[in-house]
Amino acid sequence: MRLAAIEKGEAEKILQIKRAKGETESKYLSGLGVAQQRQTIMDGLRDSVLGFSVNVPETTAKDVMDMVLVTQYFDTMKEIDATSKSSAVFIPHFMAL
Numbered sequence: 883m884r885l886a887a888i889e890k891g892e893a894e895k896i897l898q899i900k901r902a903k904g905e906t907e908s909k910y911l912s913g914l915g916v917a918q919q920r921q922t923i924m925d926g927l928r929d930s931v932l933g934f935s936v937n938v939p940e941t942t943a944k945d946v947m948d949m950v951l952v953t954q955y956f957d958t959m960k961e962i963d964a965t966s967k968s969s970a971v972f973i974p975h976f977m978a979l
Contacts, residue, residue, distance in 0.1 A: 931946045 927947075927950065930950070931943050934946045935941055935943060
């Protein structure tokens with residue numbers, strides 16, 4: 883009985899270690915996915931800024947990024963309005979246009 887209890891304890895220990903390693907691997911892969919998603923977004927923004935600057939010669943990259951930020955701001959406000967049940971939302975305004 884004593885030997886069986888020891889073996890059972892070792893088996894449980896191995897299972898806990900395997901679960902922990904699996905969770906660690908899962909979180910690592912999730913982090914990689916988020917990093918790749920952000921990189922793809924940045925690549926798309928860069929391409930958009932370059933394309934816009936070429937098609938509208940007198941604009942700068944800052945002009946385009948300001949426009950993107952304002953668009954994202956309004957999209958966020960619209961999304962909050964569409965999904966929120968509250969009648970007032972206070973959002974700090976940090977953008978200086």
